[in-house]
Amino acid sequence: MTCIEKGIDYELVPVAYGSEAHGQIHPFRRMPILEIDGAMMPETLAITGHLDEAFPGASLQPEDHAARARMRIWMAVCSDYLFRDVVRTIPRDRPPTNEELATAATALGRAEELMDGDAFLAGEQLTLADLYLAPQIANCGEKTPALLDGLEAINAWARLMGERESFKLTAP
């Protein structure tokens, strides 16, 4: 999504997941990994920040200090809490337990409370935080749509994100 929002050409390259070769380009054998200028860069935060800063086009990080902090709050929430409690906790290969559902629902409820009525997470401008949260909410919607019931602010924001070309073109 970040590449598309910035107008950067990219190619998705398969990797032998968990292999030694994978370990050589990501020490923890995860995704994503950006290959750029002959170097391999792991980790979403580093990758999306680099794409935004190293390429021309409208910035995806606000100039205003408070808005930038708000973007980082959301990115921390995505990275630390929603990724762990929603994306990782809700399984794909079996129905979730009640405990797993409760863990995810608590995290989503707290995220809902953090929404403050702006069009995007850090204000009226799209930022890296929106591009981080959108796939996480889509992941939840694929696996357990009922968890999103009643989360009005998150659902309104997700509808807006779902209309973007960058979302449609990268749909799972």
Ligand SMILES: N[C@@H](CCC(=O)N[C@@H](CS)C(=O)NCC(=O)O)C(=O)O
């Ligand atoms: N902190 C890492 C997390 C990376 C991560 O866990 N990625 C997931 C995909 S979204 C993954 O590789 N999962 C497969 C696995 O854990 O084996 C980042 O933000 O890049």
